Amino acid sequence: MNVRYAIFKTFDDLTKLNKQTSAIDISQWKSSEKLNECFKKLYNVDNSDNDFVDTIAKVTFPIYKDKELPSDIYVYAVSICDIIMNPKFPDIKCSRKYLEKRINLFKVFN
Numbered sequence: 001m002n003v004r005y006a007i008f009k010t011f012d013d014l015t016k017l018n019k020q021t022s023a024i025d026i027s028q029w030k031s032s033e034k035l036n037e038c039f040k041k042l043y044n045v046d047n048s049d050n051d052f053v054d055t056i057a058k059v060t061f062p063i064y065k066d067k068e069l070p071s072d073i074y075v076y077a078v079s080i081c082d083i084i085m086n087p088k089f090p091d092i093k094c095s096r097k098y099l100e101k102r103i104n105l106f107k108v109f110n
Contacts, residue, residue: 003080004092006059010052011038017092030087039085042078053078075106082106 008016017029029035041052057077058065064073079102084092 003056003060003077004084006056006077007081007084009059010056011041014038019093021092026092027090030090035085036087039087042081042085053081056081075103078106079103 004018008014014034015029015032017026021029038052053074054069057069057073060077061069061073064070079099080094082102083089083094083098089098
């Protein structure tokens with residue numbers, strides 16, 4: 001299982017995209033209100049019952065379904081979620097360069 005699949009499984013009302021989706025469709029998706037709502041939910045930690053990153057990580061790594069996630073797994077999942085779902089990031093592809101930048105950023109906050 002991968003994080004992209006887990007995002008669409010967790011936010012099942014989001015339009016599903018894949019790596020072959022056109023740049024125009026990605027741009028429209030990134031500017032949609034629905035994506036914006038879902039992206040904000042990723043960082044809303046006021047209600048621990050709705051920790052969407054935790055849910056996405058546990059769908060991706062089912063071995064942790066009933067366990068606490070290791071911080072590295074959580075950071076990896078939130079980094080990919082941020083690349084795919086961030087309206088300010090123009091693409092949905094997770095290149096190594098951008099993934100490493102996000103991982104380093106989120107490790108600071110973890």
